[in-house]
Amino acid sequence: xSAPPVCGYxxxxxxxxxAAVAAAHPHRGYPVVDLDGNLVGLVTTATxxxxxxxxxxxxxxxxxxxxMSRLAVAxxxxxxxxxSARPAGPLRMTVxxxxxxxxxxxxxxxxxxxxxxxxxxxxPDRSAGTETVPxxxxxxxxx
Numbered sequence: 001x002s003a004p005p006v007c008g009y010x011x012x013x014x015x016x017x018x019a020a021v022a023a024a025h026p027h028r029g030y031p032v033v034d035l036d037g038n039l040v041g042l043v044t045t046a047t048x049x050x051x052x053x054x055x056x057x058x059x060x061x062x063x064x065x066x067x068m069s070r071l072a073v074a075x076x077x078x079x080x081x082x083x084s085a086r087p088a089g090p091l092r093m094t095v096x097x098x099x100x101x102x103x104x105x106x107x108x109x110x111x112x113x114x115x116x117x118x119x120x121x122x123x124p125d126r127s128a129g130t131e132t133v134p135x136x137x138x139x140x141x142x143x
Contacts, residue, residue, distance in 0.1 A: 003104035005095070007031045010040050010062030014051050017061055022048065031095050031102040032065040038100040039073070041065030042091065071095055076103055080111075087111065 006025040008017045010032050021030065022045060032041040043065045051059050072094040074085040087094045087108045096104035117123075 002027065002107075002110075003096070005031050005102045005105045007033050007102060008043060008061045010034050010060060010065070012061050014048050014056040014059045014061065014064070017043075018048060018056070027105070028107070029091060029093050029105065031105065032061045033102065039068055039071075039095060039097060039102050041067050042071055042093070042095060044091065066091065073097055074106075 006021060006027060008021055008030050017030075027045075029042050029044045031039055032043055034040050040062060043061050047064055047066075048056075051064060070089075072084070072086070072088050072091070074082070074094055074096055076096055076098045078085040078096075080086065085094060085096075085106070087106055087110075092108040094106045095102050096106055
């Protein structure tokens with residue numbers, strides 16, 4: 001899980017986001033938040049790349065993001081056995097929320113890596129790096 005997540009703002013242009021965020025933090029998808037930090041959607045690099053170059057400086061992330069109603073979301077601490085916590089759908093990502101604010105992004109790849117390490121008899125822990133163990137794995141989730 002990537003935590004804290006790298007986010008864009010709904011009012012940010014595709015050009016500004018690409019230069020300031022996407023270039024420095026290469027991910028497949030990014031939560032999009034409003035001015036209060038609440039989740040409003042998610043953009044993918046593929047979606048951003050489809051915006052015509054001449055329109056990127058006028059197109060806002062909020063205009064091209066997948067709306068929250070179509071995203072897989074789960075609250076912090078939701079166990080993986082709860083279907084809502086598992087990355088699903090075409091994006092294969094779950095945005096983890098603390099209330100209405102994103103606190104992580106869980107991908108299918110994250111789960112695959114965690115399961116592989118668990119099969120070695122270890123508990124995945126990336127707390128020393130940029131990614132952390134999903135809280136639901138630390139909070140007594142059985143392997």
